[in-house]
Amino acid sequence: MGNLASLGQSKAIAIYRTMVRIAECDQRIQQGLAAGDLQFQYYPAGGQEAIAATIASLLEADDLAVTTYRVVHDIVAKGTPIREIMAEMYGRATGTCKGKGGPMHLTAPNSGLMVTTGIVGAGTPIAAGLALAEQMQDTGRVTVCNFGDGAANIGAVHEALNIAALWSLPVVFVCQNNLYAEYTSFAESTASASIASRAEGYGMPGARCDGTDPVAIHEAAESAVARARSGKGPTLLECVAPRLQGHAFGSETAHMDQEALAEATQNAPLIVVRKRLLEEGLATEAELAQIEAEAAEEVDDAQKFATESPPPGIEELDADVFADKGDIPYASSPVARQGVEPSGEHRSITFGQAVNEAMAVALERDDSVFLLGEDLHDPAGGIVKQTAGLSTRFGLDRVRPTPISEQAIVGAAIGASMRGMKPVAEIMVNDFAMVAMDQIANHAAKLRYMSGGRTAVPITIRSLSAGNVGSFGAQHSQSLEAWFAHTPGLKVVAPSNAYDAKGLLLSCIDDPDPCIQIEAMRCFFVPGDVPDGYYTVPLGSAAIRQEGSDITLVSYSWGMQEVLAAAAQLEEQGVSVEAIDLRSIVPLDYATVRESVKKTGRALIVHPAVEFGGFGAELAARLQFDLFEDLRAPIARYGAPYTSIPFAQVLEAAYFPAASGVVERAQNLLKGGS
């Protein structure tokens, strides 16, 4: 062990002070748990104090950090007031997240702690995104991404490390190896003897150090932070610091090597660093006792502040789902938005060209907009030329091709969006979104809410849905809008024509919340009237494509093609059809649908997704409840059968809803059947 004096006296003492503040906070939370005053699953930081305290001594106040649910050392070290941390533990309105995140989601952007995730490893792609935003805005800020040895074995970490090295991002990945992934030892989960040795495979430097020794940590982290700050790229640090207790408060330790645990407890970093400060004459007993007393007082005060603070008001329940409560489906006062009217020349271009034009307009008018996704750059310009010409015009920095790494694509977009950028991420085909569902559903959708509105994720995800264009099969053809719509916090947009595709996408890009625009391949090559230049179609405004009085047909995306074809046939038979294109599912323009069905007394909801559990079920249930006495027939749905999507064309044709089926079902409703 090197001398603490090598760090300089004031830094050595500052590190000890941070370690003591961490330990005091950590122990006070555990006392609250032992006394039964606090009741939650808590992951103590005992043994890892020196890692956070030493790395913090190398950072500026406005550098960024991401961490995981074993969090208290990282957040105290990053400089978040202990009052706010304790208040969050008690679920109070004065907590870091207004009591809405709790101990696993502490978020304090004022002190740079941007994300605490409860999902192992999931913070790494987001950290890459934070670093990307700082790199693109040339701020010189460094992002520190903390994760455990358990997280080192999950896929998101692999994607994040690769993309961070590829793009030379200013991030330091800190694997805090406490030798146990929950109840499983490091040796039982990892064949390699070290995590840091993986760095070479990613094309970045790696270093393994004793995570209980501030001198060793400082040596490894100093060059990593300097490398990131000077634009040379990421480093993978592995700081080994044995865990000094079970996985969580109250959990047993039978899985731990008892001899090693006893030894590590005796040599706890708090004890050893204190002893070294005294031995090296860097501080007197009285000085250290004063630091300890001050930390105890600070935590006393924080605990008092927490217990005397009020809990969040009940109005907080549905605040921070979206920037505006009115975007919640069925909100009593939905947001009425006006789009920006077009002023450009009208031309006939395809849906795909309209999407390309929307991105070009957004890139042109706003420097914070950038695109990322697979194969987006020229000469390919996207698998269906959706981004053709854009990388040539705007450069590879802003039209950014990515590896085939859906978690990294979405995670990087999330992180960048939290730091002033407006990323438009492409998930090539809808079905691949499932690979990134943790980033989409657990992070993009929830970060605003979990942070009590302290952070926001204004990303746009575009995704093709390749259903019913001829034999793409079961994994390239699905319509997943119901999955997305079932996740509070996501806006789900499904244009049916070229004009809407451009106008809705421009709304998504400027929206303060995460939006997913599903672009149907069936619509992609269909021309339509599209004005040049900037205009928007507001989210949450359905379009009545055709007015009528006998029956309401509701759909979106390519389902509208079948609905409009069916409507023409029904009109020929003397049926007056009202056809509604929802355009967005969340926010939902329910009022337009309700008024229509109240008038016609009949409704058929059509969508290409599986009928069972599909979005039509939600809408049908609500309409039936609200309009029971006005209905002349039961509300009906028409979706795909409960099977995977078949390959053979004869089967695919039988699988997807079609105009003929819409006509048949509408006729049944008009006869009074279902």
Next chain:
Amino acid sequence: MRVTLKMPKGAVSMQEGKIVEWLVEAGDAITKGQPIYAIESEKATIDIESPFTGVITPIAKVDETLPVGAPVATVET
């Protein structure tokens, strides 16, 4: 000051805990961090350490099963 110690939530799934052993007696002087009783929850048997220094008066009896949050002891600090 008299503080009440309540049945802790010792594990994520824990709804109630059974007192399996008192490690101290009524009137004992205890110190913060000292194991004072053992509970058996759905997951394991664990020792609960005293969050305070003071003189303890146990309330719960051995073999008694209590819901999380129920009083277990008082401590005169």
